[in-house]
Amino acid sequence: MRNKIYVLKFGGTSIANIKRINYVANRIYSYVKKGYGLVVVVSAMGDTTDNLIRLARKINPCPSEREIDMLISTGEQISVSLLAMALHKRKLDAISLVGHQVGIITDTKHTKAKILKIKTERIKKEVNEGKVVIVAGFQGMTAHNEITTLGRGGSDLSAVAIAVSLNARMCEIYTDVEGVYTADPRIVPAARKIKRITFDEMLELASRGAQVMQTRAIEVAKRFNIPLYVRSSFNKKEGTTIMGKIPYIEEPMVRGITLMENEIKITIRNVPDKPGIAAYIFTQLASGDINVDMIVQNISHKHTTDISFTIPKSSINKVRKISSRVIKRIGAESVVTDENIAKVSVVGVGMKTHPGVAAKCFHALAKNKINIEMISTSEISISCVVKKKMGKKALRILHKTFGLGKLSG
Numbered sequence: 001m002r003n004k005i006y007v008l009k010f011g012g013t014s015i016a017n018i019k020r021i022n023y024v025a026n027r028i029y030s031y032v033k034k035g036y037g038l039v040v041v042v043s044a045m046g047d048t049t050d051n052l053i054r055l056a057r058k059i060n061p062c063p064s065e066r067e068i069d070m071l072i073s074t075g076e077q078i079s080v081s082l083l084a085m086a087l088h089k090r091k092l093d094a095i096s097l098v099g100h101q102v103g104i105i106t107d108t109k110h111t112k113a114k115i116l117k118i119k120t121e122r123i124k125k126e127v128n129e130g131k132v133v134i135v136a137g138f139q140g141m142t143a144h145n146e147i148t149t150l151g152r153g154g155s156d157l158s159a160v161a162i163a164v165s166l167n168a169r170m171c172e173i174y175t176d177v178e179g180v181y182t183a184d185p186r187i188v189p190a191a192r193k194i195k196r197i198t199f200d201e202m203l204e205l206a207s208r209g210a211q212v213m214q215t216r217a218i219e220v221a222k223r224f225n226i227p228l229y230v231r232s233s234f235n236k237k238e239g240t241t242i243m244g245k246i247p248y249i250e251e252p253m254v255r256g257i258t259l260m261e262n263e264i265k266i267t268i269r270n271v272p273d274k275p276g277i278a279a280y281i282f283t284q285l286a287s288g289d290i291n292v293d294m295i296v297q298n299i300s301h302k303h304t305t306d307i308s309f310t311i312p313k314s315s316i317n318k319v320r321k322i323s324s325r326v327i328k329r330i331g332a333e334s335v336v337t338d339e340n341i342a343k344v345s346v347v348g349v350g351m352k353t354h355p356g357v358a359a360k361c362f363h364a365l366a367k368n369k370i371n372i373e374m375i376s377t378s379e380i381s382i383s384c385v386v387k388k389k390m391g392k393k394a395l396r397i398l399h400k401t402f403g404l405g406k407l408s409g
């Protein structure tokens, strides 16, 4: 039996200015009047986190990750306190807390820390005293009192992890769109809102670029089977439920299409073609905590080969350092970086039982003269790397090709 606690999370655009904070405060007010215990997790206002990172890079192009965390964790401290003040003005008892006050304990990986545990005593005490507890998302603290952050979009993870640790009745994610769509509705106007989606499909959509939910937040929700409700903070329309099982008669073949524009392609040229080399390269990258996505090795000629892979743009400085060390060690020729790429992905669990999805996808891109530079597939997704300027067009074409604009959820 779940506790009578609601966890609500409001993203950056939802609290971007005073007007929006007041609007959110009014919505919180209506929950309190229903008699629920309330924990509200908030992100930093508007583009605060991006602006702080820009500021850091003006001072030092390669800032230390510890200091980045010290800086960007301040964004959420501003929004929690302002929201608490807005609730006080409405005569509601509310208290704002930052990560270490809540007791969100993480590992030591600055800028992408993992939550190890949440000490719930403080939150429970405040909720039991009838207060609305407003928690700064995106941050935690190591066992040695160092401030950490949880990776971009990490307030989603804070909300889900808190909901799990409180055994909350509901975790609602308030954002600037009405739910999860078949594609980013800002790029594909024909995209349709999805009424219900499984954790597995949402996980794949999120990890392939549907930024509406952070991937790690979905992983945690799935592990603890806590349903999420994604909805708009701008109106009261129905949103999307993300849940474990949906009693489909027939699973939809394709659920959604995603676009990722923040990856870089790295190519290591003239790598000696012998056993153990790939293992060495990717072990070095893994030990630098680099998330490698697609990997392609070209056909070997004259005992050497080219290895290409994609990485998040944010890892580029680290990857440059690691690869220049690696190429010296293995005797490869050079490292080439290509920022001019975008990745489009077709996602759906029904793909497992429907052959021909890949062919249909490649055919649609070819017909529109969009060249595919890299391909990767999983059981429930197909991803293609294309030139950056073709990314949005490819997204719209694939959305249309798979008839998603006509679905109603």
Ligand code: ADP
Pocket (backbone or CB within 6 Å): 010, 011, 012, 013, 014, 043, 153, 174, 175, 176, 177, 179, 180, 181, 182, 183, 184, 185, 186, 205, 209, 210, 211, 212, 213, 256
């Ligand atoms: P928040 O600040 O509330 O966390 P985000 O900017 O992180 O909001 O995520 C919401 C954004 O995700 C939307 O504005 C939308 O442009 C984008 N988005 C990308 N793919 C999708 C999708 N499939 N469905 C809904 N939104 C999506």
Ligand code: ASP
Pocket (backbone or CB within 6 Å): 011, 012, 043, 044, 049, 050, 075, 137, 138, 151, 152, 153, 154, 155, 156
């Ligand atoms: N403010 C953080 C970010 O911009 C966390 C979040 O928005 O969820 O990534």
Ligand code: MG
Pocket (backbone or CB within 6 Å): 011, 153, 156, 211, 212, 213, 214
């Ligand atoms: Mg977000």
